[in-house]
Amino acid sequence: MPNYPKGERRRAEILEAAFDAFGTVGYRNASMVQIAADCGVSRAGLLHHFPTKESLLEAVLKQRDRIDNEQFFAGGTSDDGLDYLTRMVRLVEHNAAHPGIVSLFAVLSSEASDPGHPAHVYFQERYARSRSWLRRAFRDLEQRGMLRPHVQPDGLDVEFLSLLDGLQVQWLLQPDAVDMPARVRAFLSRVLTEVA
Amino acid sequence: MPNYPKGERRRAEILEAAFDAFGTVGYRNASMVQIAADCGVSRAGLLHHFPTKESLLEAVLKQRDRIDNEQFFAGGTSDDGLDYLTRMVRLVEHNAAHPGIVSLFAVLSSEASDPGHPAHVYFQERYARSRSWLRRAFRDLEQRGMLRPHVQPDGLDVEFLSLLDGLQVQWLLQPDAVDMPARVRAFLSRVLTEVA
Incomplete structure (x- = not known):
C-alpha cells in the first residue's frame, strides 16, 4: 500500500x-x-x-470504474473504432488475471437487476453508456468498410457486452475451461475484416 | 394451479x-x-x-431444469446441429416472456461462482454439459459444411453460452434496450451459412 x-x-x-x-x-x-x-x-x-x-x-x-478507466485509457484516447475494440480486448486480458475485479461486477450486476437494489440505476446507466461507446466504434468501422460484408452492425453493441459478461460467469465457475481473451478475439474475427 | x-x-x-x-x-x-x-x-x-x-x-x-427441458424437447429430439440451435433460439424466445425464469439463473449462477456456494458444483456441471452439447451441434454443422469459411469452430460453445447469459443480465436491467432472440439469431448468422 x-x-x-x-x-x-x-x-x-x-x-x-x-x-x-x-x-x-x-x-x-x-x-x-x-x-x-x-x-x-x-x-x-x-x-x-x-x-x-x-x-x-x-x-x-x-473505485472499480477508476481501475477500469486507468487500464482502458492507458496511452491516451482516440476516435478510432478498431483502437477502441483493441483496448477492450486488453482490458479483458487484464481482468483475466484479476478474478476479484471480475467477480465484483458479475455478482453485483445480476443482483442489481432487481429494481429495489441500490445499484440498479448505476448499472442501467453504465450499460447504456457502454452500448453507446460500442455503437460509435462499430459505426466507425462500418464507415471505413472494415465489417465483413454479411455483418449487420445493429445490435453488435449489445452482443459484445453480453459476450464479456457471460464469459465472466463461466470463467469464474471454471477458469480452465474458458479463455476469455481468445473468445473475444474470435467473436471480433467474425465481425471484422482486420484483427483487433 | x-x-x-x-x-x-x-x-x-x-x-x-x-x-x-x-x-x-x-x-x-x-x-x-x-x-x-x-x-x-x-x-x-x-x-x-x-x-x-x-x-x-x-x-x-x-424444477427450473424441468421447465427448460419441457420447452426444449417439445416435439422430440434429434442429432441435427441446426435443429439443436433452432431449439435454443426458441428457448430464448420463450424465456424472453418469463423474466422470473431468467432472473433465477442470472442471479444464482453468478452468486454460485463462489466455491462455498451450495449450487457451485451444480452450475459447474450444468455449464460443462451445455458446452458439450453445443460442441456436438457445431461439429455436426462443420462436417456438413454449414459454417462460414472463416469461422473457427473451437470455442463457439463457450461464446454462445456467454452470449445467452450476458443478454439476460442486460435484458433484466433494461428490457426495452435488448431483443434477446434477435441478438442470438444475429450471432448465429455470422457463424452459419443457413438461418437457425
Whole structure:
C-alpha cells in the first residue's frame, strides 16, 4: 500500500475489504460488521468513513470504474473504432488475471437487476453508456468498410457486452475451461475484416 | 394451479415462493421465514417439505431444469446441429416472456461462482454439459459444411453460452434496450451459412 496519511490508508483498507465481500457474497448478503472485522477497524471507525452500506457500495463501484478507466485509457484516447475494440480486448486480458475485479461486477450486476437494489440505476446507466461507446466504434468501422460484408452492425453493441459478461460467469465457475481473451478475439474475427 | 392433492399443492406453492425469492434477492439473502410467509405456510409446514434451505434450492433448480427441458424437447429430439440451435433460439424466445425464469439463473449462477456456494458444483456441471452439447451441434454443422469459411469452430460453445447469459443480465436491467432472440439469431448468422 502506498504511503497515504492514516485516514486515507484506513479508507483504502475498508474499500478493499468491501470489494472482496461484495464480490464474494454479494452486496445484500455482505455485513458491515464483517467488513469492519475483515480489515480490523471498529464499527465506529467504519461508520466514520462510510455512514451507510449504500455509501460503501457507491465508493466500491467508483473505485472499480477508476481501475477500469486507468487500464482502458492507458496511452491516451482516440476516435478510432478498431483502437477502441483493441483496448477492450486488453482490458479483458487484464481482468483475466484479476478474478476479484471480475467477480465484483458479475455478482453485483445480476443482483442489481432487481429494481429495489441500490445499484440498479448505476448499472442501467453504465450499460447504456457502454452500448453507446460500442455503437460509435462499430459505426466507425462500418464507415471505413472494415465489417465483413454479411455483418449487420445493429445490435453488435449489445452482443459484445453480453459476450464479456457471460464469459465472466463461466470463467469464474471454471477458469480452465474458458479463455476469455481468445473468445473475444474470435467473436471480433467474425465481425471484422482486420484483427483487433 | 392444477387439482393436486393438498400436500403436493402446498409443495408447489412453496417452490413458487422460493423461485421468486431466489431470483429476486439471491439464495444467500433469501429467508426461509419470509418464503414461508410469502406462501402462507407455517415454519413447521415449510420444514416438513424442505428440511433445509439447501434442499429447497435443489428442488428449485430441478424444477427450473424441468421447465427448460419441457420447452426444449417439445416435439422430440434429434442429432441435427441446426435443429439443436433452432431449439435454443426458441428457448430464448420463450424465456424472453418469463423474466422470473431468467432472473433465477442470472442471479444464482453468478452468486454460485463462489466455491462455498451450495449450487457451485451444480452450475459447474450444468455449464460443462451445455458446452458439450453445443460442441456436438457445431461439429455436426462443420462436417456438413454449414459454417462460414472463416469461422473457427473451437470455442463457439463457450461464446454462445456467454452470449445467452450476458443478454439476460442486460435484458433484466433494461428490457426495452435488448431483443434477446434477435441478438442470438444475429450471432448465429455470422457463424452459419443457413438461418437457425
